[in-house]
Amino acid sequence: TQLLEQSPQFLSIQEGENLTVYCNSSSVFSSLQWYRQEPGEGPVLLVTVVTGGEVKKLKRLTFQFGDARKDSSLHITAAQTGDTGLYLCAGPLMYSGGGADGLTFGKGTHLIIQP
Amino acid sequence: DTEVTQTPKHLVMGMTNKKSLKCEQHMGHRAMYWYKQKAKKPPELMFVYSYEKLSINESVPSRFSPECPNSSLLNLHLHALQPEDSALYLCASSQDLGGTRPQHFGDGTRLSIL
Numbered sequence: 001t002q003l004l005e006q007s008p009q010f011l012s013i014q015e016g017e018n019l020t021v022y023c024n025s026s027s028v029f030s031s032l033q034w035y036r037q038e039p040g041e042g043p044v045l046l047v048t049v050v051t052g053g054e055v056k057k058l059k060r061l062t063f064q065f066g067d068a069r070k071d072s073s074l075h076i077t078a079a080q081t082g083d084t085g086l087y088l089c090a091g092p093l094m095y096s097g098g099g100a101d102g103l104t105f106g107k108g109t110h111l112i113i114q115p
Numbered sequence: 116d117t118e119v120t121q122t123p124k125h126l127v128m129g130m131t132n133k134k135s136l137k138c139e140q141h142m143g144h145r146a147m148y149w150y151k152q153k154a155k156k157p158p159e160l161m162f163v164y165s166y167e168k169l170s171i172n173e174s175v176p177s178r179f180s181p182e183c184p185n186s187s188l189l190n191l192h193l194h195a196l197q198p199e200d201s202a203l204y205l206c207a208s209s210q211d212l213g214g215t216r217p218q219h220f221g222d223g224t225r226l227s228i229l
Contacts, residue, residue, distance in 0.1 A: 041223075042223055043158065048215055101146075101165070110155070
């Protein structure tokens with residue numbers, strides 16, 4: 001079973017603060033993706049990390065893939081109210097034939113940035 | 116605006132009704148997916164289509180019946196649903212199968228079963 005444990009599940013902070021969201025698993029993933037979902041909309045891809053130890057930056061967002069490819073983190077610097085949303089980490093579902101079809105998601109982090 | 120279009124946006128139906136959810140993409144993607152998302156929960160995979168053939172059925176009850184008429188369209192036929200089936204149903208597509216491919220999601224159909 002490929003489970004992704006995400007923490008924290010809920011986070012409410014003031015604008016301008018920094019935060020980190022964690023995504024952990026006991027399984028090795030070939031890649032991990034981070035999505036952001038706003039109410040009434042579908043998830044939107046933020047980043048895909050593929051290589052162990054990889055760090056990717058997207059403006060104020062920094063994504064890291066663990067060396068062993070079992071964990072990832074999302075760090076937001078100087079959070080803004082527009083960052084409010086549900087952040088989801090996701091990895092490919094592996095099947096017995098070795099193929100990767102579809103995604104398994106972590107439980108998500110509900111992030112609220114207060115003005 | 117999302118490149119994956121889902122209709123209708125909202126659907127209310129009784130337990131004896133038959134209805135269909137529709138999903139359309141024109142990005143030339145060859146893999147399409149149905150996910151179910153309950154409130155405050157992450158999406159859960161239901162079905163995967165690859166090159167218009169059903170690739171994965173995640174043990175979904177037969178009251179949900181997927182159909183892929185062509186490479187751009189994906190339908191989900193609903194019959195005799197239960198109240199616990201009320202959820203947001205998300206369609207997604209990707210260029211093809213493979214874990215690194217980004218999935219493009221529609222905005223979903225919010226389904227309520229009376």
